[in-house]
Amino acid sequence: MKRTHHRLAALGSITLIITLLLTACGAAATEVPPDQLTGTLTVLDWAGYDAPDFWTDFQTTYPKVTVNFEIGASDADIYTKMKAGDQADIFHPYTGWLQFYVDEGLVEEIDTSKLKNWDKVPEEFKKIGQINGKQYFIPWDWGFTSILYRTDKVPEGVNSWAALLDPKFKGHISMWDDGPGAVTVSSYIHGYDETAVTAEQLAAIKEEWTQQRDSNLFYWAGEPELVDGMVNGDIWVAYAWQGAYATLLGQGVPVAYANPKEGRNSWVGVYGIRKGTASMDLALKFLDAKLATATGNNVVNLFYYGHSNQEVMNGITDETLKQAFSIGDPSILSKTNFTPNLTAEQRDAWTAMWAEVKAAP
Amino acid sequence: MFDRRATFWALSLPPLLWLGVLFVIPLLLMAAFSTRAESGGELLRLWAPSLKHYDDLFTTGTYWRLLRLSALIALVIAAMATVMAYPLAYFLAFRAGRRAGFYLVLLLVPFWTSYLLRVMALKLMLGSNGVINAFLIYASLITEPLTLFLYNRAAVVITLIYVWIPFAALPILAALQRIDLSLFEAAADLGATPFRQFWRVTLPLSLPGVLAAFFMVFIPTVGEYVTPLLVGGSQGLMYGNIIQDFFTKAANWPLGSALSMIMLLSTLLLVAIAVRLVDLRKLIE
Numbered sequence: 001m002k003r004t005h006h007r008l009a010a011l012g013s014i015t016l017i018i019t020l021l022l023t024a025c026g027a028a029a030t031e032v033p034p035d036q037l038t039g040t041l042t043v044l045d046w047a048g049y050d051a052p053d054f055w056t057d058f059q060t061t062y063p064k065v066t067v068n069f070e071i072g073a074s075d076a077d078i079y080t081k082m083k084a085g086d087q088a089d090i091f092h093p094y095t096g097w098l099q100f101y102v103d104e105g106l107v108e109e110i111d112t113s114k115l116k117n118w119d120k121v122p123e124e125f126k127k128i129g130q131i132n133g134k135q136y137f138i139p140w141d142w143g144f145t146s147i148l149y150r151t152d153k154v155p156e157g158v159n160s161w162a163a164l165l166d167p168k169f170k171g172h173i174s175m176w177d178d179g180p181g182a183v184t185v186s187s188y189i190h191g192y193d194e195t196a197v198t199a200e201q202l203a204a205i206k207e208e209w210t211q212q213r214d215s216n217l218f219y220w221a222g223e224p225e226l227v228d229g230m231v232n233g234d235i236w237v238a239y240a241w242q243g244a245y246a247t248l249l250g251q252g253v254p255v256a257y258a259n260p261k262e263g264r265n266s267w268v269g270v271y272g273i274r275k276g277t278a279s280m281d282l283a284l285k286f287l288d289a290k291l292a293t294a295t296g297n298n299v300v301n302l303f304y305y306g307h308s309n310q311e312v313m314n315g316i317t318d319e320t321l322k323q324a325f326s327i328g329d330p331s332i333l334s335k336t337n338f339t340p341n342l343t344a345e346q347r348d349a350w351t352a353m354w355a356e357v358k359a360a361p
Numbered sequence: 362m363f364d365r366r367a368t369f370w371a372l373s374l375p376p377l378l379w380l381g382v383l384f385v386i387p388l389l390l391m392a393a394f395s396t397r398a399e400s401g402g403e404l405l406r407l408w409a410p411s412l413k414h415y416d417d418l419f420t421t422g423t424y425w426r427l428l429r430l431s432a433l434i435a436l437v438i439a440a441m442a443t444v445m446a447y448p449l450a451y452f453l454a455f456r457a458g459r460r461a462g463f464y465l466v467l468l469l470v471p472f473w474t475s476y477l478l479r480v481m482a483l484k485l486m487l488g489s490n491g492v493i494n495a496f497l498i499y500a501s502l503i504t505e506p507l508t509l510f511l512y513n514r515a516a517v518v519i520t521l522i523y524v525w526i527p528f529a530a531l532p533i534l535a536a537l538q539r540i541d542l543s544l545f546e547a548a549a550d551l552g553a554t555p556f557r558q559f560w561r562v563t564l565p566l567s568l569p570g571v572l573a574a575f576f577m578v579f580i581p582t583v584g585e586y587v588t589p590l591l592v593g594g595s596q597g598l599m600y601g602n603i604i605q606d607f608f609t610k611a612a613n614w615p616l617g618s619a620l621s622m623i624m625l626l627s628t629l630l631l632v633a634i635a636v637r638l639v640d641l642r643k644l645i646e
Contacts, residue, residue: 080608218593233489344400347612348400348611354611356424359427359598
């Protein structure tokens, strides 16, 4: 009995040694195949973006890598988390909030030569991720902001951002709960230079939105809240992203997405890699997979947003989506204003302005 | 067998540690943060203390007005919730008899579901497509849904009173249960009417519980932000919402900290004055 035990143990050790030797040789000879690659990545993203549909290419290529998600509620929330020392390897800010990450040394420059899908991203989008001449961010999702309205309640239609401040819609307006967003709308209406709003202009904007509050039913923080209000007929006119528009179209709610005479607003979501991450290689693989076609198609088909991979956008055939992106209108992009990057002073002044609007008598 | 001193420390160290690490230190950090002029740079570096934010807040009257209003709202809510909780507690203590335990469980059932869920359920009642409006339209009392139930200050007050009633009933119940029943017999023997008996015996003896209930509702309600966010709309916001905005939407922790410190100190001051006025110690003795 005891003897067999010894023999088994010896046999076990030999097998173990041989296996170890073989693995060592294998590793030395070639790189680990993608489906054998292990490791852990943490992504700080918005609610919903943690769904496997939005990183399906990475999951199928690297099934053994564990991806953990942390959820941020807004751009400010993601920024404050990163600033407070969040250890996420990858994070997802939007245009307007990019400069701070560079100024505060929170983001690593990206070596785009490691990204196989980088060539499929148009030049205009690449530029959005460049700060101080360096590629710190990878553009990923994009969309419009405009005025969304119920065509049955507002049969005359909406042709200006001023509709959001029009007392004739009293009790049926919903503005996004965001100071910089309010400054943008006022700048479009009055023709202010959004990048150089003066103190007097800001005071006028504050006054304007304080008046608006009497007509505003609620400020929406998340898209589902807005969609709900439009569906049940409480909200007729709202500041909205096209995701809400596409959702409502899909539900058969009579809505239209305005082409205001001042132009639509447009935003782009980007991914950045935390400075000092221990998983640079994996993070780059993740971002490359984020740009791949299957993931991009899901962004378009499930969230109704645009994707930075041009091949994905060229492949859209669905009529609802074509309408949502105004794909049939060749002049739409020239009528669009991209959200500029905020400075720290603008951020503090504009968010304080908004807090005073909300606190006003 | 056990050293009394060792037992004392063994029992009080865990809660002290908990409160120290998760309450006292964050509070001190917040106080320190409120004196930081710039929000940029390393989080834990040293900075020259400045009262810039307090200065800004004192010159911006808007926030003060909202703080006063929030305190007033909290006062109304605390008073209403306490008044409505009293009969509940009275019933449980003296009238429910053998079923008291069962009724108490019924009272506590709402706490088994999440707070968010209860407020969302209330939205289904009050909304323009909600149960109340649907009923009024069905009864032909109105033709268009009324919007006055939701997205305003009244909705916040209604919701918070509802949320607090069961909480407020608990300290009152505890106070009522402590009353010696023979006191009632004595009062009756001396010819007191039931009302007089309540006014002269029951109510005074239960006052410590009533005050506990009142402050238990008042203090957290001053800084409430979830309920106004869900049912308050653009006109029903409270001071707590502004604090939350500075932390989550404005990424301006120093200003948010200064706003929080002002609320903390004002609430403490209000409570201190109230305690002084009603002479709490005498009541408890």
